[in-house]
Amino acid sequence: MKCRHCAHELTQTFLDLGSAPPSNAYLKPEALSQAEIWLPLKVMVCDACWLAQTLDFTGRENLFDADYAYFSSFSSSWLAHAKKFVETMRQDLSLNSQSLVMEVAANDGYLLQYVQEAGIPCFGVEPTASTAAAAREKGIKVIERFFGVELAKEILARGQRVDLSVANNVLAHVPDINDFVAGFSLVLSEQGVASFEFPHLLNMVEQNQFDTAYHEHYSYLSLHAVKTVFAKNGLHVFDVQEWPTHGGSLRVLAQRMDIRYREEKASVAQILQAEQAAGILNTGFYEAAQAKAESAKFALLEFLLNAKRNGTRVAAYGAAAKGNTLLNFSGVRPDLLPYVVDINTHKQGKFMPGSHIPIVDIQHLLADKPDFILILPWNLQAEIMQDLAQAKNWGGQFVVAIPQLTVL
Numbered sequence: 001m002k003c004r005h006c007a008h009e010l011t012q013t014f015l016d017l018g019s020a021p022p023s024n025a026y027l028k029p030e031a032l033s034q035a036e037i038w039l040p041l042k043v044m045v046c047d048a049c050w051l052a053q054t055l056d057f058t059g060r061e062n063l064f065d066a067d068y069a070y071f072s073s074f075s076s077s078w079l080a081h082a083k084k085f086v087e088t089m090r091q092d093l094s095l096n097s098q099s100l101v102m103e104v105a106a107n108d109g110y111l112l113q114y115v116q117e118a119g120i121p122c123f124g125v126e127p128t129a130s131t132a133a134a135a136r137e138k139g140i141k142v143i144e145r146f147f148g149v150e151l152a153k154e155i156l157a158r159g160q161r162v163d164l165s166v167a168n169n170v171l172a173h174v175p176d177i178n179d180f181v182a183g184f185s186l187v188l189s190e191q192g193v194a195s196f197e198f199p200h201l202l203n204m205v206e207q208n209q210f211d212t213a214y215h216e217h218y219s220y221l222s223l224h225a226v227k228t229v230f231a232k233n234g235l236h237v238f239d240v241q242e243w244p245t246h247g248g249s250l251r252v253l254a255q256r257m258d259i260r261y262r263e264e265k266a267s268v269a270q271i272l273q274a275e276q277a278a279g280i281l282n283t284g285f286y287e288a289a290q291a292k293a294e295s296a297k298f299a300l301l302e303f304l305l306n307a308k309r310n311g312t313r314v315a316a317y318g319a320a321a322k323g324n325t326l327l328n329f330s331g332v333r334p335d336l337l338p339y340v341v342d343i344n345t346h347k348q349g350k351f352m353p354g355s356h357i358p359i360v361d362i363q364h365l366l367a368d369k370p371d372f373i374l375i376l377p378w379n380l381q382a383e384i385m386q387d388l389a390q391a392k393n394w395g396g397q398f399v400v401a402i403p404q405l406t407v408l
């Protein structure tokens, strides 16, 4: 396979997680009697541009196009993060009623609602019909399409230029990263800023977050790789910030390469240097990740097997995509983990892909009173423990499997 950015032949394996069904392919009860599609789940790294990427295979676009930028839920902390971002950018860029803001993967308008409230003209780009409809209910204009050069040209043809574009947690999910990024350099105004947030590869490796690998997640991004991809597609990175969201993210601010209106901040060189010091430009850095992933898998299995032997009961919380990667890589089935709780009513009554563990509502857990609650979306650990504080009343304890199995 060739690198999705630079077309260099990929030979370096980063993570080999065996095979798994698409992580968001939750199963209805009637699907349990049918064959399930399992696909290789392997992440490679390009030793020319250092873009880490899932291994390609035939027909994958047909399987995943509906899952573009899929968000499992909007936590209150994520909404607060979006609100704060809008306020900061409004001040920094002096946005007003004459400006134009675009959000790609606008989802249900969780972020643009704050732009609209501030009286700044805006529109969203969102290919998923149901979420686009939810955004429109908030009065937000939505283009129901995938973003890329083609759509960017159409926006330009209407005489529109964007002063701020936002793309949160979508850069890693696009199959054609060059076309996606090039679209932003086309639509930006001369002083326009493009903001991108994505989980930082450095944290993924150092915190052993291998479970953030799944098929729909095409790229695993370092600042080195992003800077290279952006430069080739007309964007200049002038600022970068570290955020604790999604287990450690980067917010990258970019501008048009042909104008370079702003000076590059010291933060860019600082984070590039931190990445280099950690070894991100050496294949050894990536090779070490597999053993750490396997160690977490064995610790989880040991914990579940011991619980089974001792007659203590374990339940899981949060039917997130990363949970599916962990459970399928570890080979956990309902005999070791009888159910997963999720507050999303669309998931309740369905089964986890691959593991076939049933997804139930919170009442089930409150009645069952398990001894241990395994939190699968470890990035929401604090919020979940707060929501389930009553588990203390029956002596229930919380557990996470990443970076290493820990009883909290």
Ligand SMILES: [Zn+2]
Residues within 6 Å of the ligand: 003, 004, 005, 006, 007, 008, 046, 047, 048, 049, 050, 051
């Ligand atoms: Zn490459």
